[in-house]
Amino acid sequence: xxxxxxxxxxxxxxxxxxxxxxxxxxxxxxxxxxxxxxxxxxxxxxxxxxxxxxxxxxxxxxxxxxxxxxxxxxxxxxxxxxxxxxxxxxxxxxxxxxxxxxxxxxxxxxxxxxxxxxxxxxxxxxx
Numbered sequence: 284x285x286x287x288x289x290x291x292x293x294x295x296x297x298x299x300x301x302x303x304x305x306x307x308x309x310x311x312x313x314x315x316x317x318x319x320x321x322x323x324x325x326x327x328x329x330x331x332x333x334x335x336x337x338x339x340x341x342x343x344x345x346x347x348x349x350x351x352x353x354x355x356x357x358x359x360x361x362x363x364x365x366x367x368x369x370x371x372x373x374x375x376x377x378x379x380x381x382x383x384x385x386x387x388x389x390x391x392x393x394x395x396x397x398x399x400x401x402x403x404x405x406x407x408x409x410x
Contacts, residue, residue: 284325293334301363315353342366
């Protein structure tokens, strides 16, 4: 995994974990890689992975079963969506709004492009 310099590594690892949950490569109630396993896989310090897991525990996305390991919670998908939505609305959306304002992009153009994006990227899978 290549890490971006503009965001803390543990947060990027949290995004990586959340992506696996949303893509269902890691299943609800399933065991997630141990701290050491994920650290080796991502070539990071185990303390960095532990910081990620602490964050995800606070968000109730994963739970530690003492002596066994970390597992996804029953409602991990719902919790990931809520966590990611909050980050998007608070951090990503304001600069986006600033740009559409400065570039004078209208809501109708945004809506058209959004529909086109969904059509090209998601609707073709339903055929």
